[in-house]
Amino acid sequence: MSLKIGYRTLKTAVGAGLAVAIAQALHLDFYGSAAIITILCISVTRRDSLKVSWARFVACMIGMLLSGMLFELIGYQPWTLTLIILAFIPIVVRLKITEGIATSSVIILHLYTVGEMSFSLVINEILIITIGIGVALLMNLYMPNSDRALRHYHKEIELHFKKILHELSVYLRYGESDWDGKEIPETVELLSKGKNLAMRNIQNHILRYEDQYYYYFKMREKQFEIIERLMPYVSKINKTVEQSETVADFLDEVSDAVSPINRVPYFLDKIKTMKQGFEEMPLPTSREEFEVRSSLLYIMHELEEYLHIKDRLWNHVDKKKL
Template identity: 80%
Template structure:
């Protein structure tokens, strides 16, 4: 059994230690709570960390205000604490700051434990909050660079697309194939993992919205859906006709051109040329030939949409540059 310490575990441990050291060094009461706040505020991404930290600070202030008033008016009793929670939790939920409930509860319990409101106690609690949240934000400044992993997903997905298109062209050409199709479920998993990582990468950029990888993987996901729709139609073509060779050649060329480069206009022109050629050919003589041609026309239609999906990605990228 392997034992591995992740970067987030390391950040949490170091951050908790720093928070306690600073709070204890300042002789604050309940200094251990600074570590709890730090642990709760360390998130997977920088944006999430900022959002969670803001929610915890605001909710703590709201909790201190409500509890300070009610404790002084009603008294430091268990039922007062219950009443505070009944009022406090719905307010925080309404403000969509649910993350702050646990942290605020710790601060409210501090006030209850002391049993007396004072400026010194309020200042003590504010410092604990600032130290805990501040250390968490400092720890979250470091996030591992995901560019290399994203490039790896990019490359693997393109290789799978090449294989799938190539094998479809082989089946169209010969009416049979020894392909086992393992790239299909593998591509599904790769696309999901790549999208998740790309989304996390977006949330790790605060001053810029770097979404090029995410849109690229979304584009490939939509193209993959088209390839999945094509497969039943390709598998139904057992009789080879001259048009099958033409479409097979096209798919083979498309397979060799899977890349980030935009060759969409060239391939769209190829499709228009093939359609024009099909229309000039003699009408099918048998029902089987008619069904084959119908399937090939549908395949061309789907491949055209496959190309348009990529074209839309390029248009999106161009607009982002303006």
């Protein structure tokens, strides 16, 4: 069995070694702790890394100040350490910097181990913290490019939408279909993975809070909810009427047009024309025909909402990128 090393594991290993090397070169005490801080500060995204690093730095400063005061006032005893932790944790929780508890504990234990406060010790600890956090931020400058994966999800989702809409048209046209429906759960998974990756991509840009792909996946997710809503109505139609052919043709046309290109106005006009045509047709002659035509009108209503969703979110999507 081959051993696969991920990019984050590689960054952590390189960062830990680099942090120790720098701390050793500066002849710092407890230089190994620089590696621990680096490991703790390497995160999944750049933005998260900055947040965690800031929390750890502030918490370390608070921990060093608090422990230095109490150790000097009460003494370097185990029960003093207990009091420090009892006082320290509520403070960082209140300040919402709990990520710094582990790192600060290391610094506090350094002070306890030395058994005295001195200017050189404070500088030593600040340098260890700075080296650990700095190396972690340096390692997190590299993040894998997710554009290729995002384009893959985008393409697969559009293929699945085409297939699903086409199969719905087949059922409306013939009243039966041998489709196994496997694209339904696959689409759910693709939408989830694509949206999560797009969100992570946003978090990897410090000053960017929007992502074109994220809006695209969100749009398709809302459209897919509509497809799921209308499917039971399609499956209930077991009699073909003239209007079934019309709606089936429309679904086929929408299926062929699934793409980032905005053809919403064209299809909305077509639905309006179809509705007018339905109104001009003779009234149903049987209860069964009435129910079929009612289901078809509901399907048209949902398809109209399907199109409006794309129209509302279209301005957020960068057509060139997609």
